[in-house]
Amino acid sequence: MPELPAQEPLVKEIPPKGADLSAWYTAVCLKAELVSYAPVRGCVVLRPYGFGLWENLQRELDARFKATGHENAYFPLLIPESLLIREAEHVEGFAPEVAWVTEGGQEKLEERLAIRPTSEAIIGVMYAKWIQSHRDLPVLINQWANVVRWEKATRPFLRTMEFLWQEGHTAHATAEEAREETERMLDVYRDFAENVAAVPVYAGLKSASERFPGAVETYSIEALMPDGKALQSATSHYLGQNFSRAYDITFSDTDQQMKHVYTTSWGMSWRMLGAMIMVHGDDRGLRVPPKMAPIEAVIVPIVKGDETAPLEKARELAAGLRAEGFRVRVDDRDRSPGFKYSDWEMRGVPLRIEIGPRDLQSGSVTLVRRDKAKGEEDSKVSAAFDALGTTLRTQLEAVQASLYAQAKLFLESHTFAVNDRTVFFERCKDRSGMIDIPWCKRADCEAILKNQTSATTRVMRELQQPGAVCTACGEPAVVNAYFAQSY
């Protein structure tokens, strides 16, 4: 019988973020009631406030998928073993992580069923059935789903056995179209990360050693965490004809020839939430970018004795703001204002609106911004009742921009252009930041650098300096690559 509750640490206060990022992170995820540990090893429950973050991610990302021509569908959770193993590299990559159903309806099954670790296999089988002609192409489908990859450790959002994600799967008549799709979706992820989650990223092609099992090319977006480690936040794969050959997805082209389609797949999971939490949080708790915030502004009435006017006014203002489309909550709990301030700061609500008896007379309220330190200039703004919506909109935009700017500054000040091997090894001792080096693109050079430092290639980009040499071997470099420790 499993112990109940599972190993969820009891959190009274969150430790300082700078001292131990990992302890701070777990504490804030629990204390802000984003997650709770489940009585199943490796699993967490996404609590309502955490699910509110996921709903905003879903809404924003889904709108971008639809704007680029994709539709949603739903494929089965269980995949027969014989189907999963058709693409050799794919199964080799995923087999060690699979959870197997071997009994159902009180009978032993003849064939084991895998709980999907990802859906290329089952989707490949269906595409083979649906696609006959060039008229059926492209197929542009996304799925929002849960997946399971066997895992005993539990780190909320970053490492769990079951997680929520979306996986896009597309099929195209030509390699060129499929490559375009792969890059288009990478850019959708970059746009979402930067403009919604306010997390700046490096987006680009990964090295061969870091590819998705079965892919021809893997692209990713990479964010930088406060401890100097990179966090891969979404991936987009060009699969070429690897899966269409394994699953026999063919079409009759305009020239009447039967050909195999070219496929892509791309995914973002709730891991993105982990990146957002780590990048923006501070010693007081979460700082949620307004576009991701389940509550954009909380109104705290300051009531003395039996006064009801501030609370009534708070409700009236909240109703007006809701009608204008804002996500607002009135905190009418029987608690002190100080308790409420700390509580909503912990949950990272971007704006707090304080309203007391004096504000009723002046016809204005005070807005307090969560992106600023206490006492910092502009951390408090006054807004007249009749201009509250306008001020709120402006201030939410300002908070969104300021969180992004702070994170961008951190990324830039922790990215180091290096072209000397000794300096590279020195830098890696810090384990801190993205190290941008010229590289010959040979796997053995990558291996040398990795083995001595445990830093890995995150993404590559064009060679920045013509004539630069590889940091590892001194031969002519072909690309620049960001190396970093990673999650």
Added chain:
Amino acid sequence: MPELPAQEPLVKEIPPKGADLSAWYTAVCLKAELVSYAPVRGCVVLRPYGFGLWENLQRELDARFKATGHENAYFPLLIPESLLIREAEHVEGFAPEVAWVTEGGQEKLEERLAIRPTSEAIIGVMYAKWIQSHRDLPVLINQWANVVRWEKATRPFLRTMEFLWQEGHTAHATAEEAREETERMLDVYRDFAENVAAVPVYAGLKSASERFPGAVETYSIEALMPDGKALQSATSHYLGQNFSRAYDITFSDTDQQMKHVYTTSWGMSWRMLGAMIMVHGDDRGLRVPPKMAPIEAVIVPIVKGDETAPLEKARELAAGLRAEGFRVRVDDRDRSPGFKYSDWEMRGVPLRIEIGPRDLQSGSVTLVRRDKAKGEEDSKVSAAFDALGTTLRTQLEAVQASLYAQAKLFLESHTFAVNDRTVFFERCKDRSGMIDIPWCKRADCEAILKNQTSATTRVMRELQQPGAVCTACGEPAVVNAYFAQSY
């Protein structure tokens, strides 16, 4: 190795609905591309057009849940066996249907993990952890999720091994509050079924023999299918303290006493889509109520030779309608108008807008309504370009109302008030409709009626005629109950 593709019937034409409802139903689900059979026994894929129906159900239902104070969360897919078996009746009801994970990460597990058939068990454990005080109550949570109940047959939406649903789980300080919640959510389901899916239902309490395993009371909404069988379309359960005792969910009440909470659970699955399809469809295919329609109107340009003006105008009109919030598609495929008409009729799009060269001159278009028979009065409506949005809104409302009215008429004309045992048995021979009888509420009378006719109690309501006697035993009746054959 499973046969590929699985036993999906090839559909060239759909058979008449009246001749064989079951054959019609399967054919229309496949031909309209709502679903496709997966290579896993008992599973279907929800294709983009079918998923569009599900998205509309989700949006409408989710808004109603939030308006009644609920929040979404996500709980783990896998439940350790020792937790599942804590509520005795519950496990007895579900154990035969469970799929078990016994291997993970290349190891045999010490304890089997159930794939959730429903989530009372895992949620009960979490609520025990979260709820301490009366201040923590009520807890009002909903989950959108996939569940698995072992099943070998496959009937799209109606009977599948894995299905999508939502399950609400709430905890309250008093029995009264929990009972109110149970009835409130039943009414949300009734409202959704009638006003969104345009499916009239009987809503009420079920008899003891038809209760959810572990519930004190089960309520449901029951729709009537064209073959005269009832289809249970959603359920709402008052669980009393059965689960709070099994999972030890206690709170310190205002009087400082520790008490067990009262819980409810309620769910609607994609089965509701099956009801909607059967109720409204006709020999030409689906008829989708506008509020559920992925495409509210399709614009078919009628082009001769190299003309491009109608297509251009179609695109311009579509852009304008989309800006007004309508879900519109332009069919620009290289196919004849006749082919397109049939194709969209099959998919049940509520309105078709035809636009040809003559319409360009007259500055108006023809709208064709899918709820009317061909040639029926009012089946075609003309709309000026500049009044298209207004006309569309009016006509969509008219189609929604007319589909509901047609279904309501069918339900009413197939509901039979009976108070004589012989007449009851005669009626049951028809296997056609809801038979409304006075009943003493004793299980043996229910069993007698069921055993002889295979009709079961669907829902009960107040006794309609004071002094009426039970149709089975002739003793004084206590309630009226709808009996019917059922899915």
